[in-house]
Amino acid sequence: MDTLVKPPMPVPDALTEFFWEGVRAHKLMILRCRNCGHFIHYPRPVCERCLSEDLAPEEVSGRATLYSYTITMKPWHPFWVDKVPYVLATVELPEQEGLKMLTNLVECPHDAVEVGMPLEVTFREVGEGLTLPFFKPAGAV
Template sequence: MSGTDVLYPPLPQPDPLTQFFWDGVSEHRLVILRCDACGFYLHLPKVVCRNCLSTSLTPTEVSGRGILSTWTIPMQPFDPYYQSQVPYVLAVVELEEQPNLKLVTNIVDCAEEDLRIDMPVEVTFREVAPGCILPLFAPTA
């Protein structure tokens, strides 16, 4: 591998259940599956609402705001892309739309010593490799 090769993270592999999520990301929109019957949000996407068992579910854009539930700083990731990113913040963010509506993501634009449980964060869409956009989170401005 030459020094000019671009490293990619493990790329999303959309399937019929998750295509809407990645379509939203490509448009810089955070879209979560929501139950038409009871309003419950589901992430990761499922075919049945675990709150009311309805199968009528619709991708719904959310605010992109939430709080930092927890994080870690991986020091020995296996993947070459993530090895190239050390140190980075692997995090779980809880979206404001619903208690325990959580995404695994990275926190960016925040020094490690400034991270706090429950700190407000908001989504930011970053092209982490050519053509590869991921929904990451940064402290709310």
């Protein structure tokens, strides 16, 4: 692996820093409204349901179901040259209907990937200084 090629590094801001701090500590944190309990992802400075601005990150279960996926065959960034094919996935978190996030599905043979399959979070160091929350089939060792 060419260690000189860095992944696209997230650029956190005041609204999103909690997410990356959580990931470094191997916790999946999602912004939640302290007034009505609604989860908000991607992070926004207001609750879309009750318009409260009193929001705080909360650790979620780390469970998910596979909403959809695509197995990307081409490296459209130098970092993925030795990583294709990879499974880009949208997962839905059980904490709230329609609460989704983008991730990669790992530890699953590509011919066994199935929309609706139960997943759980797993944290991976993908490059120097970057940990990402990936998902794997629930119960996988």
